Amino acid sequence: MESFQVKKGLPSTGMWDVAIGAEVSPKPPRKLEPEQAPLVFEEAVRTLRGTPGEDAILSAFQDIAAACVAGLAEACRLESEAFSGPAVISPAALTYPEPLLRQGAFAFMVFHCRIGADGQVRDCKVVEGARLPGVEENLAACQLARYRPATISGHPVSVDYTFHVRFVPEGRTLTRHQEQEWARLRVRQNPESRSAWLNLARELAKNDPGDPLYPQAVARAYFLAPRSGWAASETAWQLVQSGQYAPALSAVRPFLRRSHNPYVLETAAAAQFGLKQCTAALAEQQKAVELLPAEWPAPERERFQRKLQDYQSACAAPPATP
Structure with a gap:
């Protein structure tokens, strides 16, 4: 997600915030067993080293994501490195609607589009702000923007793209x-x-x-x-609190191997512990502790440490009987 503010070309009394986000594919990754992951990953890498068409590129990327979810570390590394989002060449010439500017009104518009492998913005639709003045003009401006296309291992691909445009009167918060x-x-x-x-x-x-x-x-x-890691993790945590450990783990699992967020790991550990998967729970909580930022408040860091100790105690093997 890229966020930026611009004033260029606007009256001195207005400004906008724009946030834009790209998604490579609306489809969730296929499910693989851990023993399937290496072979599937190897085939996907072989595909991307060639000259595949766009469908084959996207399919290979989905297979890499699936191998990552299945626990293959090298697949997670490649997934994080292979995709490069679109880069703006000629930005959208957005304009603060004059009626809103005169009123000093806040407003929000959301446009969902696609950026093709040629870098053109197309297939746009209004998601929010359909009744606001100036929505059609700003929608058209988004479609006239130009980008360097997204790439997967250097291959241009089409992506879903969402523009969030927030109009904010100058000097107002x-x-x-x-x-x-x-x-x-x-x-x-x-x-x-x-x-x-x-x-x-x-x-x-x-x-x-x-x-x-x-x-x-x-x-x-x-x-x-469902592909928002934050929403998945928050949902999983709520499920853990209600004792629904299996659906909690299912929600957070697709983001687990690629996450460096201690809260995501803590959530997975809690779900695994609830499912009596002690080894996995200990591993995830240990990783969460290791990734705790030094600047976090001491009470929060101590809470993570205590939970790790709780798991270690609960998962300790019982003494051998003579």
Whole structure:
């Protein structure tokens, strides 16, 4: 995800924030058993070393992702290195709608598009902001943008691409309460928008995790965006708290091998411990402890350490009987 602010070409009283994100494929990776992973990975690498068509490229990348999920470390390394997102050549000439600018109004637009292997933006649709003035002009501006295409191991590929455009009056900021109210308004107005639900869930996680809406927001965000590692991890943690260890592990497993986030690892460890998979739980919690940032608060670091000690005690082999 790339985030940036621009003022160029705008009146001195307005600005926008733009966040853009690319996804290589809407399909989840196939499921592999650990013993299948090396052969599947080897075949995928062989494909990418040749001159494959786009379908073969995407299929090979999906196989690499599947091998990563199955626990093959070299597949995880290649997956993280092989994909390069689109790079802007000629950005979208977005404009703050004049009626909103005059009113000093905040506004949000979300456009879902594809960037082809030729770098052209196409197949755009409005996800949020359909009734706002200026939406068609800004949609057209997105489609006129040009990019260097995304690549997988150097091969150009098409990707889904989402533009999040937030219009903010110059010199104005929202309070924490206003940010939350805006987040709630977005999901009411756009109940099928994964961007809106992810935003609401993150706002509540950061500022009000005790809100009764938070579990629903997380569940809805995960349903609409199952490839969001954050939504998957939060959903898995909630499942762990309710004793649903198998679905929790299923939710977080696709992100486990590629994650360096202690919370993701902690969640997986808790699910594995609940399933009495002691060896796996100890390994994941140990890795989580090793990855704890030095700048984290001492109480939080100590909590991770205590949980590791709890697992070590509970998983200790019983003394041998004479």
